[in-house]
Amino acid sequence: MSKTIAATFExxxxxxxxxxxxxxxxxxxRKAVTIAPVSDENSAGTETAGADIEDGRVAKTHTDGEPKLAGRLKVSADVDPSLADKVETSFATYGGKAA
Known part of the structure; x- marks a missing residue:
């Protein structure tokens, strides 16, 4: 029986x-892991990161139809209960907050 572990990310x-x-x-x-917006609104997160920044210096002013920075993202993983601590630690390492 699997256990679902989830966290939200900025x-x-x-x-x-x-x-x-x-x-x-x-x-x-990988099929046991999902990424989805926390709300009903499509989102790429709440903060700019990596590809969200043009030329590595200036925040984008528009997204040309790409998801807006409108809300947090939720990652869920269905895993064997013996892996729960490792999943929670991995989520925390990358800024995840328990969902």
Whole structure:
């Protein structure tokens, strides 16, 4: 029986880094992990990060139809209960807050 562990993140980059850590370090099946906006509004997070910054210096002024920075993102992982502590630690490492 699996256990669902979830956390919310401020940026898409942090959420994706947490997922990559779960998949690469703990060998969790990527299909068992999801990333979704916390609210009904489409979102790429609440803070700019990585690709959200043009030329590495200036924040984008528009997104050309891409998701807005409008809300937190939730990462959920369905894992064996024996991995729960590792998942929670990975989420915390990348700024995740328990959901």
């Amino acid at each position: 940026t898409r980059r942090d959420a994706e880094m947490a997922v990559e850590h779960l998949v690469q370090e703990h060998k969790i099946d």
